[in-house]
Amino acid sequence: MVAMSWSELERLVSEAEADRALQRALRHCRSRQELILAARRLGYEVSRGDLRRAWDEHRQLEQQAQ
Numbered sequence: 001m002v003a004m005s006w007s008e009l010e011r012l013v014s015e016a017e018a019d020r021a022l023q024r025a026l027r028h029c030r031s032r033q034e035l036i037l038a039a040r041r042l043g044y045e046v047s048r049g050d051l052r053r054a055w056d057e058h059r060q061l062e063q064q065a066q
Helices: 002-018 020-027 032-041 048-065
Strands: none
Touching: 002 020, 002 032, 002 048, 020 032, 032 048
């Protein structure tokens, strides 16, 4: 389940980068929970753990770049 939902998050990010309508739909989210619910309504099976993992990886990359 974890690997599947992580790949769903990757798919969501990839598709959002290319689709302005999807970007607009996600831009209105004000919290992680809203983002998860919006993604699920749009057909992506993402979890809170996926977002936490992505955020942790993002922070690590930022720290390495400094």
